Amino acid sequence: xxxxxxxxxKQLRDQARKFLAEKCSPKAxxxxxxxxxxxxxxxxxxxxxxxxxxxxxxxxFGGAGAGHxxxxxxxxxxxxxxxxxxFSSTVYLAAEALLIAGSDAQKKKWxxxxxxxxxxxxxxxxEGKGNPSPKNxxxxxxxxxxxxxxxxxxxGAIADFAVVAARTGPSGRENDLSLFLVDLKAGGVExxxxxNLDPTRGQAEISFKDCKAEPLGAAGEGWSILTQxxxxxxxxxxxxxxxxxxxxxxxxxxxxxxxVAFGRQIGSFQAVKHMLADMYVSATxxxxxxxxxxxxxxxxxxxLPEAAAAARISATQAFQHCAKNNIQVHGGMGFxxxxxxxxxxxxxxxxxxxxxxxxxxxxQLIDRMRKKNAA
Amino acid sequence: xxxDDTPQEAAxxxxxxxxxxxxxxxxxxxxxxxxxxxxxxxxxxxxxxVGKAWQKKKFEGNWACxxxxxxxxxxxxxxxxxxxxxxxxxxxxxxxxxxQIGEGMCGPTVMAFGSEDAKRxxxxxxxxxxxxxxxxxxxPSAGSDVAGLRTRAEKKGDNWVVNGQKIWTxxxxxxxxxxxxxxxxxxxxxxxxxxxxxxDMKSEGVEVRPIKQANGMxxxxxxxxxxxxxxxxxxxGAVGDGWSVSLTTLMNExxxxxxxxxxxxxxxxxxxxxxxxxxxxxIDDPAVRSKxxxxxxxxxxxxxxxxRTISALSKGDRPGPENSIGKLVSGMMLQDIAxxxxxxxxxxxxxxxxxxxxxxxxxxxxxxxxPSMRIAGGTDEILRNIIAERVLGLPGDIRVDxxxxxNKIPTKGRG
Numbered sequence: 001x002x003x004x005x006x007x008x009x010k011q012l013r014d015q016a017r018k019f020l021a022e023k024c025s026p027k028a029x030x031x032x033x034x035x036x037x038x039x040x041x042x043x044x045x046x047x048x049x050x051x052x053x054x055x056x057x058x059x060x061f062g063g064a065g066a067g068h069x070x071x072x073x074x075x076x077x078x079x080x081x082x083x084x085x086x087f088s089s090t091v092y093l094a095a096e097a098l099l100i101a102g103s104d105a106q107k108k109k110w111x112x113x114x115x116x117x118x119x120x121x122x123x124x125x126x127e128g129k130g131n132p133s134p135k136n137x138x139x140x141x142x143x144x145x146x147x148x149x150x151x152x153x154x155x156g157a158i159a160d161f162a163v164v165a166a167r168t169g170p171s172g173r174e175n176d177l178s179l180f181l182v183d184l185k186a187g188g189v190e191x192x193x194x195x196n197l198d199p200t201r202g203q204a205e206i207s208f209k210d211c212k213a214e215p216l217g218a219a220g221e222g223w224s225i226l227t228q229x230x231x232x233x234x235x236x237x238x239x240x241x242x243x244x245x246x247x248x249x250x251x252x253x254x255x256x257x258x259x260v261a262f263g264r265q266i267g268s269f270q271a272v273k274h275m276l277a278d279m280y281v282s283a284t285x286x287x288x289x290x291x292x293x294x295x296x297x298x299x300x301x302x303x304l305p306e307a308a309a310a311a312r313i314s315a316t317q318a319f320q321h322c323a324k325n326n327i328q329v330h331g332g333m334g335f336x337x338x339x340x341x342x343x344x345x346x347x348x349x350x351x352x353x354x355x356x357x358x359x360x361x362x363x364q365l366i367d368r369m370r371k372k373n374a375a
Numbered sequence: 376x377x378x379d380d381t382p383q384e385a386a387x388x389x390x391x392x393x394x395x396x397x398x399x400x401x402x403x404x405x406x407x408x409x410x411x412x413x414x415x416x417x418x419x420x421x422x423x424x425v426g427k428a429w430q431k432k433k434f435e436g437n438w439a440c441x442x443x444x445x446x447x448x449x450x451x452x453x454x455x456x457x458x459x460x461x462x463x464x465x466x467x468x469x470x471x472x473x474x475q476i477g478e479g480m481c482g483p484t485v486m487a488f489g490s491e492d493a494k495r496x497x498x499x500x501x502x503x504x505x506x507x508x509x510x511x512x513x514x515p516s517a518g519s520d521v522a523g524l525r526t527r528a529e530k531k532g533d534n535w536v537v538n539g540q541k542i543w544t545x546x547x548x549x550x551x552x553x554x555x556x557x558x559x560x561x562x563x564x565x566x567x568x569x570x571x572x573x574x575d576m577k578s579e580g581v582e583v584r585p586i587k588q589a590n591g592m593x594x595x596x597x598x599x600x601x602x603x604x605x606x607x608x609x610x611x612g613a614v615g616d617g618w619s620v621s622l623t624t625l626m627n628e629x630x631x632x633x634x635x636x637x638x639x640x641x642x643x644x645x646x647x648x649x650x651x652x653x654x655x656x657x658i659d660d661p662a663v664r665s666k667x668x669x670x671x672x673x674x675x676x677x678x679x680x681x682x683r684t685i686s687a688l689s690k691g692d693r694p695g696p697e698n699s700i701g702k703l704v705s706g707m708m709l710q711d712i713a714x715x716x717x718x719x720x721x722x723x724x725x726x727x728x729x730x731x732x733x734x735x736x737x738x739x740x741x742x743x744x745x746p747s748m749r750i751a752g753g754t755d756e757i758l759r760n761i762i763a764e765r766v767l768g769l770p771g772d773i774r775v776d777x778x779x780x781x782n783k784i785p786t787k788g789r790g
Contacts, residue, residue, distance in 0.1 A: 001384075002377050003679070003686040069376060253767050268770040270756070273763035280762055281700045285676030288697070292679045295376050313672040359661070362668030366658065369644065369671060 003291060005073060012066075013073035019050055020081040026340045032084035032200045033343060038158050038193075039202070040084045044117050053091060054115025057099070062112030068232075068298040072239045072290070079240030079319075080247045082343050084200035086120045086155035088240065088354070092233040094121025097163045097179065100232075101217030101225045106181060110161060122159040123229070124150035124182075124206055131360035132230060134167075134177045134223050139208065141166035141180055145188070146208040154354060156204025157193045159184055164208070165226060168219055177222035180213035188212055198350035200343065230355055231308040235293035238308075238315035241351055242290050245283040245315070248322035248344045252276055252329040259331075272329060279322045286311070286318035306372060309365035316352045316361070323348035378682070380459075384689065387456050391438070391463040398432055399467045400425065407466040415469050422472060423507075423549050429470040430504025438464075440478050440502040447486065447494055448502030454688040473546055477501045477508035480624045481554040485573065487623050488611035497552070497573075509550035509576070511541040511598060512621065516786070518750075519757050521556075522565045522618055523776075523784070526600060528557035528572065535559075535572065535610070537580075537603040543751070547583045547596040550576050554624065555605075556617050561782040568781055569617030574605045590743035636705040639712040639741060640674040643667065646716055646734060657719055666715060670708060677704055696766040703758045706748035713742035 005013070023046050031037050047053050056071040057063025064070075071091070078087050095114050098107055098121075113119035128151055130136040139148025146166055153162065162182050169176025182189070188211030196203040217225045253276055256267030266272050293311035296304040323344040327334035334341040352358055380388055403425065406417055415422055433439040434448065442457040443449025452460070461468055471478070482501050486494060500506040517524035526539025537557055547553070553576050560568035576583075580603040585593040612620040647667055650657040657663045680701070684694040716738035717724035723732035727739045749755050763769040776784045 001380065001682065001686050001689050003682040004690075005376065249767075253769065256769060264773070265770050267763075268773065270760065270772070273767075273769050274756070274759040276767055276769065277759035277762040280766060281704060284680060284697045284700050285673055285704065288679035288683055289672060289676045291376070291683065292675065295378070298376065309668075310672045310675045313668060314676050317669070317672075359665055362665045363661070365668040365671060366664045370648070370658070373644075373648075 003295070005069060005294075009069055009073050012070055013077060016050075016052065016074045016077040017080070019046070020077050020083065024081040024083050026082075026343070029082050029084050029200055029340075029343060035199060039086055039155070043083065044085045044120075047085065047087070048115065048117025051115075053087075053117055054111070056091075057095060057111050057115050061107050062115040064115075068236075069294055071236060072294045072297070075236045075239035076243035079243030079347075082200060082244065082247070082340075082347055086122065086158060086201070088201075088233070088237055089122035089155040089159065090114055090120050092236040093123040093229060094161070094163055096232045097123065097216060097225065097229045100228055101179065101221070102181075106214070106216065110181075113160075119160045120155060120158055122153055122155050122162050124153045124156065124162045124164040125226070126150065126152055131356045132226070133172075134174050135172035137165050137167050137172075137177055139164070139166050141168050141178060141213065144212060144214075145210045146180060146182065146213045147210060149205060149207045151205040152194055152196065152203035153206050155202055156206050157191050157202050162206070163216055163229075164213065165222055166213075168222075174223040175220040177226070178219045179216040179222045179225055181216045182208070182211060182213045186212065196350065198346040200347065201350065227305075231305055232297055234308040234312040234355055234361070235290065235297045235304075237351060237355060238286065238290045238293060238311040241315035241319040241348070242283065242286050244344055244347055244351075245279075245286060245318040245322040248319070248326040248341075248348075249276065249279045249283055251341065251344075252279065252322075252326040255330050255333075266329075275325050275329065279325050282314075282318040282321045286314040289314040306365065306368040309361050309368055312355070312361045313358065313365060316358050319344075319348040320352055381689070384455060384459060388459050388463060391460050394436055394438065395463050395465070395467065398436060400429060400470075403470070404466065407469050415472060422470070426470045426473045427504045429467060430474055434499075434503035439504070440482065440498075443482070443486070443498065443502060448499035453691075455685065458685050458688060473507055473549065474501075474504055476510050476545060477506075480510050481508035481552070481573070484554055484571070484611060484620060484624045488571070488620055490608070493608075501552075506551040507546060507549055508552045508554065508573075509544050509547045510624065511544055511547075511553045511555040512624075513543045514540060515542050519754055521621070522569065523781075524556065524558060524569070526555075526557045527561070528559050528570060528605070530559070530607075531604075533607050535605045535607065537572075537574075537600045537605060539600050541598040541600075542586070542595075544583075544596045544598050545594065547576065547598050548585065552576060553598070554611075556621050558781065559614055559617075562780050563615075564778055565776060565781045565784065566618045567615055569621070570614050571611040571617040571620040572605050573609050573611060574603065578603050578605070580604075589746065590740070592744075636677065636701050637709065638670070638674045638677065638705045639709045640670050642737065642741075643670065643712045643716060646738070647719070650719060652719070663719070670712060673704060673708060677701055696762070699758065699762055699766065702748070702752060703755055703762075706745065706755065709741055709748055710745035713738045713745055717742065 023043050028040060032040055051064045052074050054063030055066045055074060056068050059065035098110055110119055127138055161184055164180045164182050166178055166180055167176055168178040188209055190207040192205045194203045194205055256272050257265055259266045289311040293307045296307035327341045327345060330341055333339050430439055437450050440448060441450035441452040441460055445451050482498055485497055501508055512521055514524045528535040528537045553574055555572045555574055556569055558568050559570040580601040582599040584597045586595045586597055587593055647657040647663055680697050684698045687694040720733055726733050727736045729735045764771055
């Protein structure tokens, strides 16, 4: 059994960690947090130069053609650094949708642009409250144009193109849903930035008015493609969440070692030690589920839907748990803007919702386990 | 990343599989396969009898204690081969329950600290199941703080004379030998005055009494020592070094207890899939689904954590600290699951007989037994301390009795 990343993949992780430690310090993250830039352009350029944006994109489409295990280790580091760039929208969602369903021409147009850092992509799925579901998609597509409003769209204000979920049939059934590719710079769209929990990753409202769009994948296949994209993105986001969990745990541990109260290091009090031990437990469970998800993702295994849901649940819970208790370990200082704790708290809770909330994925896991048990 | 055996591992697995196929007591397969959350109930057989028969067969086939050196009754197998063997032994592994303390704790301690004569005399018979060993550490007033133990051993000529009491001794009533830690010097701080021995459980002055547990069952014993004589040749390690000897034993305990953990999740999933509530099946209820999914994700997290450990063994690396979470997570989960299953049963949940409404009371049994999972082999709190100190590098507890002679340490909380 070799249920671990290879030495090369671990080396890539170290390389990514080193790169991000240098180019994505908390100070750099704060430039975006404080609203002075919509995202870190320099970092985005650097990620392209390192080959990280296209690591899982085949060479024929301008990528490194490495694979998804390589993308997983980079994702973990992006989460650890709290990187203020549209990595998940572009790489996990838009690029994956193109890889699964794109025509040759669509792949040729967008994938090399993603790998080189020239194009930012996103997925426009949500329309107000609610979780991913065919019923919740009201935006219509007819005669090659889209009409409707998507909200919130992650990184929508800085994206060059979007994969848009649209209704192409009369009812809210799965086969009435189709996906479209929209060049957001070509007109027919109105984009408005929205304030959100985690300012280091923007959210937007995008209104489509007779907006030209080309189909991505076959008509009526939208839901089936979307499910695959969300499963793949769930594993990749889970790695970011695990990276964030580990960092929050480390911050709490370090503070507990440095801070003295009642004449002792606060890390010598069992109340604090046990809180940190529990954070370690959550982060470890999440990491192990993520590894299983990585295996399923990289081998395109039949187990992917179940593995992705378990990884998503476990990593969401771990990141929320670690980020929350990191603040608690810090006490009052953890509640200041100046300390970095809240950046992870914000990111953890925003990420918990991005691909559908925890309860949505819990529902998915039970459905998928039942399907397996029935088979 | 893959779940495959190396060619060498595959060949080993094939050999093991064929041997199990040809030799296992298949008539017990159905009973052993029944989910019993770690408990073994055999209708017509005594676990010690059938266990001894299986252990003897394994020993003759060179599969008993296979990670031990050949000269002491093992096979000289690698850690990953031991894991593969356990996977192939499957449900028949449950038959090894009476030997687990011996194989996992007493044997390794004798191997590390016993004389060559002692190793050759005792280890092969332990491996073959001919002689069963138990471990005599905990005392009524020394549980988590086992170094605070009171059982005294006093030197008289070439012998030691032991007086005191041990508790929570699994299998003491059918054991032939026991690994005993006792206080040999009460005038020095508690960790420094301990010495390790082994003794014949049939010695004069040894009295074994079963404990009736909170769940109504009797699985453990108290062992009383009254002027029990142990020859000095049965001392393990130097006089006063008992604490460091015991760390070898306890390290092995945590590894062996962590090996096969019940979580209650498969039982709960099946229960919720069949339970009809007022508005339909329990598994279609959003509140039930949410809890069940969280438990299922935890349980799969534990499974793949153990796979990471196995992978490290397969590469010949030392496993990381991640395996330390197993008992902590599964113990709490068992208790939570039992409580919630009974909540779903409503009023009938109070019944503990073979009622249809409660699926023969399996969750009620789980509820009553689960506290022990959170205590035996290190309480949840001790395990959290271990993670905090050894994994995260946080400071140890401030120990107020560290430099105080043992006989000056207070023994009562109030009055």
